[in-house]
Amino acid sequence: DGGITQSPKYLFRKEGQNVTLSCEQNLNHDAMYWYRQDPGQGLRLIYYSQIVNDFQKGDIAEGYSVSREKKESFPLTVTSAQKNPTAFYLCASSNSRDIHTGELFFGEGSRLTVL
Amino acid sequence: GQNIDQPTEMTATEGAIVQINCTYQTSGFNGLFWYQQHAGEAPTFLSYNVLDGLEEKGRFSSFLSRSKGYSYLLLKELQMKDSASYLCAALDSNYQLIWGAGTKLIIKP
Numbered sequence: 001d002g003g004i005t006q007s008p009k010y011l012f013r014k015e016g017q018n019v020t021l022s023c024e025q026n027l028n029h030d031a032m033y034w035y036r037q038d039p040g041q042g043l044r045l046i047y048y049s050q051i052v053n054d055f056q057k058g059d060i061a062e063g064y065s066v067s068r069e070k071k072e073s074f075p076l077t078v079t080s081a082q083k084n085p086t087a088f089y090l091c092a093s094s095n096s097r098d099i100h101t102g103e104l105f106f107g108e109g110s111r112l113t114v115l
Numbered sequence: 116g117q118n119i120d121q122p123t124e125m126t127a128t129e130g131a132i133v134q135i136n137c138t139y140q141t142s143g144f145n146g147l148f149w150y151q152q153h154a155g156e157a158p159t160f161l162s163y164n165v166l167d168g169l170e171e172k173g174r175f176s177s178f179l180s181r182s183k184g185y186s187y188l189l190l191k192e193l194q195m196k197d198s199a200s201y202l203c204a205a206l207d208s209n210y211q212l213i214w215g216a217g218t219k220l221i222i223k224p
Contacts, residue, residue: 042119042214043202090157104150106157 002027006091006107013078013085013114021076021110023091031094032074033104036060036087043090049074078112086114117141119215121203126221127193135188135201135218143208147186149177150202152217158202161188190220198222 045058063082096102
């Protein structure tokens, strides 16, 4: 079955550690996105990529980094520079290369807790 | 600034009808999305409106009024599985998605 897979589902991190969240899709989608979801707030865009080897900062990119070496993979690294990393992270993809046109397909999410 | 407003929480009874409202203020407008998100799960696409009017899709319908900056999601014949958060998101002139905080819908038997 085609879909988008995030791992791990739950992750605990000590302060000062970098962590990488995995996002893989087998939908052959060009565009991929990382969002952060916090209680009482709308989704906020961290990074997006419309094509392999290219990505753009979203609204809250500080303290995060990404890579897009393969079409199907878009990992997110939460660095120690991110001051408030505890959140629910959602990866999404779209079959439209134009940003945000078209339906977004989301992964199940990764819940990061900083201890 | 750009803003999406939707109620934080709503309660309805199984078998009934509920309307979830969303108002938006954006720099330009290229359409409005509704997504459903069950607790701890991925959001799933429900609808997309760019023209005024009502779009019906089974038990769910979505309405848009561009002149009023207003949309609603109408859910009929409510089932317990409809208990979820409903996210409204507007696409601005730069194709940036502005998301609302979501409406948590509680269905009671």
